[in-house]
Amino acid sequence: MSDVTEAEPAPGTADAGVLATFAGSPFAVKALLFGVLVNKLGGFLQVFLVLFMTGRGFTAVQGGTALGVYGVGSVLGVLLGGTLSDRIGARRTIVLGMAGTAALLVAVLHVTLYPLLLVSVGLAGLISQVYRPAAAAYIAELTPGNRQVMVTAMYRLALNVGTTAAPLLGTLLVAVSYDLLFYGEAVAALAYAAVVLVALPRTVATAPQAPPTGSAAPAPPRATYRTVLRDRRYLAYLVAVLLNSAVYIQYLSTLPLALRAQGYSTFWYGAMVAANGAVVICFELLMTKVVQSWRIRTVLTVGFVLLGAGMALYALPGGLAIFFTGTLLWTLAEIIEGPTMFAYPAVAAPAQAGGRYVGAAHAMFGIGTAIGPVVGVALWTGMGRGAWLLLGAVSVLALLPAWFGVGRLGAVASLKGDATPRAADDG
The missing domain is CATH 1.20.1250.20 (MFS general substrate transporter like domains)
Incomplete structure (x- = not known):
C-alpha cells in the first residue's frame, strides 16, 4: 500500500x-x-x-x-x-x-x-x-x-x-x-x-474485473492475522485505538471514585452516564452527517483532543459544573470520532482480510477497556486529581500513531470518494 x-x-x-x-x-x-x-x-x-x-x-x-x-x-x-x-x-x-x-x-x-x-x-x-x-x-x-x-x-x-x-x-x-x-x-x-x-x-455478485490481456489473474494469498501484523501502519492505528479506549473507559472506573471523593452521591454519577447515553443516541447520526466529509486526520485530531480535554477538565476545582462540562466534552469526542474510527478498519483491509482487520480493531478496543480501569484507578490512588491530566495527555499523544496509521491514500479515498460497494463473498 x-x-x-x-x-x-x-x-x-x-x-x-x-x-x-x-x-x-x-x-x-x-x-x-x-x-x-x-x-x-x-x-x-x-x-x-x-x-x-x-x-x-x-x-x-x-x-x-x-x-x-x-x-x-x-x-x-x-x-x-x-x-x-x-x-x-x-x-x-x-x-x-x-x-x-x-x-x-x-x-x-x-x-x-x-x-x-x-x-x-x-x-x-x-x-x-x-x-x-x-x-x-x-x-x-x-x-x-x-x-x-x-x-x-x-x-x-x-x-x-x-x-x-x-x-x-x-x-x-x-x-x-x-x-x-x-x-x-x-x-x-x-x-x-x-x-x-x-x-x-x-x-453478493459484483462485476468481475478482467485480468490483463495475455496473463492469468493470480489468486490473492490467503489472509491470516500475520497479514495484520505485517501492516506497520495498521498496527500503529491499533495502538491508537488501544490508548483511546483506555482513556475513554475511565468514566466507568475513575470518574465515580472522583465524584465520591468530593462528596457527591451516586445519583450525580448516574446522571452523567445518562447524559452521555442520551447525547450519543440522539445526536451521533446528526454529527456524523457533518463530520463524514472531513479528512480522517481532522476527525481523529478533534476527537482525541476533546477526549483528552474532557478528562483533564476533571482535575480542576469547580464542583458539579466541571464534572458535567468534562463529561459533555468527551461525549462530543465520542460522537465525532466513533463512526470514523470504527469504519476505517474494514476499508483499510486488503482483499479477503476485512474480518481480521475489523476483529483486530475490536479486540484492541476491548483490551483497552479492560486495562484502562486498572491503570486509571492506580493513577487516581497515587496521584489524585493529577491522574486526570496524565490521562488527558495520553489521549492527545495517541494522535501520533493515529496520524501515522491513517496516512495511506487507498483507505482514505475509500472512506470519502468511492461510490461503489466492494464485492462481498459469503462462501
Missing part, C-alpha cells in the same frame, strides 16, 4: 445524509442493523452475571472472576470472528455465533460446579462476540465508500440503543425469574440468527 497522505474527496461523490443512506442501503444491511438491535436488546448476561452468581450462593469474588473470564472470552471472540468471517463468510459466522450463544446461555443457567461454570461463561463470552467483525465487515462490503461512516454510525446506534435498553428489560425479567432472563437472551440470539438466514444472500 502507498505511504502517501490523504487525498481530497473525488468530485461528484458527496456524502449522503441519514435518510438517504438508510434508504439506499441494501436489504441485507438493513436486516443486519435490525438484527444487531434485537440481539443487544437481549444482552443480559454481562450486566446481571455477578448478581446471578451471588444469588446462587457464590461469593462476590467468584462472581467478579466470572465476569473477568467473560471479558477475556469476548476479546478472543472478536479475533475468532474475524478469522471465521474471512474463511467461511459473514452469514455462516453470525448464525454459528448466535446458535452457539443460545446453547451456552442455557448451560450457564444450569451448570452448578464453579469450574464448569467459568468454562461456560468464558465460552459464552467468546461465541457471543464472533458476530461483530463479521457483521461490520459484511456491511462495509455492501456499502459505498462515501457512505461508510454514516452506516457505521447507524450500526453504533443499534448497539447503543440495545445496550441502553437491555438492563431495563432485564430488570423486568429478573423480577419474575433469572431463568426467564437467560432464556430471553437465548431467544434474542436465535432471532438474530433467523434474520441473517433469511435476509443475507449466500453471495
